[in-house]
Amino acid sequence: MMDRVRVVLSHTSHPGNIGAAARAMKTMGLRNLYLINPKHFPDPQANSLAAGADDILAQAVVCDSLDAALQDVVLTVGMTARLRDISLEVKTPRAAMPEVVQCAQHAPVALLFGTEMSGLSNEELMRAQVLINIPTNPDFSSLNVAAAVQVLCYELSVAAAAFQPAAVPEEARASHQQMEGYFAHLEQTLTEIDFFSSHNPGRMMQRLRRLYARARLETDEVHILRGILSVTRSYNARLRKRYQEEHGE
Amino acid sequence: MMDRVRVVLSHTSHPGNIGAAARAMKTMGLRNLYLINPKHFPDPQANSLAAGADDILAQAVVCDSLDAALQDVVLTVGMTARLRDISLEVKTPRAAMPEVVQCAQHAPVALLFGTEMSGLSNEELMRAQVLINIPTNPDFSSLNVAAAVQVLCYELSVAAAAFQPAAVPEEARASHQQMEGYFAHLEQTLTEIDFFSSHNPGRMMQRLRRLYARARLETDEVHILRGILSVTRSYNARLRKRYQEEHGE
Numbered sequence: 026m027m028d029r030v031r032v033v034l035s036h037t038s039h040p041g042n043i044g045a046a047a048r049a050m051k052t053m054g055l056r057n058l059y060l061i062n063p064k065h066f067p068d069p070q071a072n073s074l075a076a077g078a079d080d081i082l083a084q085a086v087v088c089d090s091l092d093a094a095l096q097d098v099v100l101t102v103g104m105t106a107r108l109r110d111i112s113l114e115v116k117t118p119r120a121a122m123p124e125v126v127q128c129a130q131h132a133p134v135a136l137l138f139g140t141e142m143s144g145l146s147n148e149e150l151m152r153a154q155v156l157i158n159i160p161t162n163p164d165f166s167s168l169n170v171a172a173a174v175q176v177l178c179y180e181l182s183v184a185a186a187a188f189q190p191a192a193v194p195e196e197a198r199a200s201h202q203q204m205e206g207y208f209a210h211l212e213q214t215l216t217e218i219d220f221f222s223s224h225n226p227g228r229m230m231q232r233l234r235r236l237y238a239r240a241r242l243e244t245d246e247v248h249i250l251r252g253i254l255s256v257t258r259s260y261n262a263r264l265r266k267r268y269q270e271e272h273g274e
Numbered sequence: 275m276m277d278r279v280r281v282v283l284s285h286t287s288h289p290g291n292i293g294a295a296a297r298a299m300k301t302m303g304l305r306n307l308y309l310i311n312p313k314h315f316p317d318p319q320a321n322s323l324a325a326g327a328d329d330i331l332a333q334a335v336v337c338d339s340l341d342a343a344l345q346d347v348v349l350t351v352g353m354t355a356r357l358r359d360i361s362l363e364v365k366t367p368r369a370a371m372p373e374v375v376q377c378a379q380h381a382p383v384a385l386l387f388g389t390e391m392s393g394l395s396n397e398e399l400m401r402a403q404v405l406i407n408i409p410t411n412p413d414f415s416s417l418n419v420a421a422a423v424q425v426l427c428y429e430l431s432v433a434a435a436a437f438q439p440a441a442v443p444e445e446a447r448a449s450h451q452q453m454e455g456y457f458a459h460l461e462q463t464l465t466e467i468d469f470f471s472s473h474n475p476g477r478m479m480q481r482l483r484r485l486y487a488r489a490r491l492e493t494d495e496v497h498i499l500r501g502i503l504s505v506t507r508s509y510n511a512r513l514r515k516r517y518q519e520e521h522g523e
Contacts, residue, residue, distance in 0.1 A: 052414055162303040165300045172294075172301075172424045175424055188409035240488045260468060267517060271521065
């Protein structure tokens with residue numbers, strides 16, 4: 026699916042942005058880059074900022090027209106900084122992606138980005154079927170073109186569930202009996218050290234139960250916490266024993 | 275709300291990345307940038323890549339430690355390139371943001387990013403309560419740090435727009451300093467009762483940090499847990515004193 030999505034950069038001025046866009050694409054699993062009349066390309070600055078995504082640059086298709094870059098494309102998604110543009114439908118990245126993923130199951134789809142200074146021309150926007158606006162701070166909407174590529178490719182990859190993390194096996198959670206065993210052990214220990222002389226036992230145990238309920242303790246962790254209680258009590262017992270022995274009690 | 279979220283960049287090597295991060299933040303409506311020991315800052319390259327977000331750079335707080343950067347923070351979200359990290363909870367950006375937005379209604383929250391080469395250190399990761407992994411191409415997961423800032427700030431801004439306040443007001447969460455104070459107190463107490471004679475201190479404290487990170491302690495709960503530690507230690511001290519007095523030591 027991701028192999029049927031192409032990123033099309035129109036008239037990019039700074040080769041560094043082309044390199045950073047290639048890097049952004051590759052991290053998100055895209056590899057088809059089309060460049061319409063880039064000002065400087067190839068360029069060492071593009072490779073420097075690609076930071077290992079040089080293969081994307083090497084395979085990039087340089088075109089002299091939008092029509093050439095959109096060859097065979099069935100859905101063109103244009104980026105716009107405006108919320109309302111030439112009365113075409115303007116969507117958020119998230120709202121637009123399901124259609125991109127759906128179309129790219131079968132046929133080429135293009136994500137089209139304009140120049141650093143002025144974005145896409147009206148003529149270019151008219152070639153798109155959907156426009157996307159990345160919602161930004163109204164006082165500072167100057168998103169870098171490679172940053173916009175990053176956000177779009179990220180949203181696409183999430184929508185495609187391209188790199189959904191494998192379910193991490195959950196640690197063995199402590200059972201009811203283990204939790205109750207811990208709370209009984211805790212209460213005994215707190216009684217022994219006279220903690221309850223200044224705190225209401227019922228209310229205090231309720232607070233502690235609430236805290237540890239939120240932590241969702243694992244079996245291993247119950248062992249650690251009970252280990253601390255056991256060491257606390259045996260340390261106390263040693264001190265008391267030493268005292269009693271010395272007194273022959 | 276966005277004014278209570280700070281972006282913390284730890285030991286950033288390239289000033290251009292600091293500038294690009296500032297630009298990314300400002301487009302998404304964030305403005306609090308904290309820099310822990312940046313290699314070069316201020317630097318003209320940072321301003322060049324900030325492309326108009328110079329105010330963010332001018333107000334950036336340069337710190338010499340993580341503790342200084344996390345002053346008063348009640349939720350620290352660490353970025354990791356790994357899916358499983360020191361067994362702390364690892365979430366996707368989207369899954370993590372509702373809690374960030376919720377916390378930032380009332381108190382400071384930090385989004386913590388590591389170095390370009392190696393990300394956050396284990397010690398830094400252990401100060402976080404939540405880790406975020408941006409799902410990437412397993413064959414090329416090299417996301418630029420400013421691009422990661424862009425993705426996180428974008429997700430945050432989308433989540434903030436969709437935010438519905440929780441029906442139940444949240445309890446006052448413990449701050450970074452309160453949590454660190456608790457862990458120091460816990461470690462002292464465990465040392466005193468010889469708990470570490472049979473357990474590796476570093477590894478054990480890591481396990482305990484992980485457990486209490488998951489619990490998202492409230493200020494009151496930190497007081498209860500430290501109360502238990504204080505009573506444990508004073509009980510020990512009384513036993514020891516009684517013993518020593520009887521022996522005229």
